[in-house]
């Protein structure tokens with residue numbers, strides 16, 4: 251016996267019935283015969299269903315064996331990935347200081363840097379923890395990581411040598427505000443430090459960006475960041491994160507033509523993100539945060555707007571990237587700050603009370619550590635059709651019984667799929683679309 255997958259999402263477009271599955275990524279139009287077969291399966295009447303219908307529906311993941319608990323299987327997959335011992339993932343805050351003073355920033359800007367001793371401790375910690383690993387991933391983070399660029403240079407050089415000798419694969423990236431990211435800096439980061447991508451945030455057009463992302467002296471940063479992005483876009487992969495809040499949503503419409511007229515179409519990856527509330531300084535802007543459902547509408551509208559202007563946003567096909575869940579609840583992933591403290595989540599950087607240990611002592615607060623690792627998916631996720639795409643969203647938001655807001659895809663996935671169909675009318679990729 252078979253049943254419909256709980257990860258199916260159906261919609262109608264131009265009088266055709268579409269079906270998408272968030273686990274397999276299949277997308278298909280179901281003709282009347284297939285639709286009738288699916289209805290029969292739902293009524294537990296398999297008598298008159300042709301074998302090839304069963305085969306194809308199963309292959310696409312639209313039907314599964316009756317006894318299968320898809321949520322449990324998916325949970326098993328995420329556990330496999332989160333308890334894996336092959337990988338070390340680090341987010342390293344080179345300093346807690348920043349050259350910006352964004353009002354929504356949740357970090358306190360302490361004058362904390364890696365000195366010679368802490369840098370040695372960091373390298374020892376990484377080398378020791380890499381002994382039995384096959385892959386290393388580092389995100390250079392802050393404050394502003396480039397305030398400590400020389401430290402990044404020194405540590406990267408030794409890590410690259412170590413990994414090359416031990417045949418450990420590595421992937422390095424950076425989250426920077428972009429102000430210090432000149433052409434020369436980017437060139438060096440790529441060539442010598444093997445950093446392959448950088449995430450830079452813009453908060454809309456020049457006016458609103460300068461109101462929320464300003465220097466310590468209050469001066470705006472938009473023009474300089476834009477110049478830097480133009481200079482580096484051919485050197486390093488640039489992901490532009492555009493924070494969307496009630497305050498800047500209208501102004502983002504001005505940003506996209508600016509990126510276009512500055513020759514950045516097809517050179518950068520642009521995406522939108524909601525400003526979320528975390529404890530600490532971000533509380534002060536909580537009124538301007540968009541709840542996710544509202545954000546999802548703005549996201550769809552902004553993507554449409556970019557499409558109409560001819561700005562390349564990529565195919566944005568909702569793909570499940572495997573079992574991987576947030577690194578905060580994974581085994582071999584740590585956030586390290588410039589005090590030499592270890593954390594599980596980067597929202598906690600600099601908060602002594604949340605540390606799970608230190609570079610020199612390892613994990614000392616086992617309760618705190620286990621509390622993260624043993625995080626469970628919120629109950630509402632058990633019946634969610636986009637669970638494989640969202641995986642319970644942000645554990646930090648739902649830890650200790652807190653209610654988590656759903657991923658925006660929960661509200662706009664059909665918009666996303668229709669956009670994909672419109673942009674790919676006759677040549678669907680075989681991996682993504684199975685035509686039935």
Ligand code: SF4
Pocket residue numbers: 348349350351352354355356357392393394427
């Ligand atoms: S650039 Fe980042 S770290 Fe610096 S103040 Fe803004 S949000 Fe905080």
Ligand code: SF4
Pocket residue numbers: 628630631632634635636637640641642643654655656657660
């Ligand atoms: S947080 Fe919401 S969207 Fe994400 S898996 Fe859970 S129920 Fe689904």
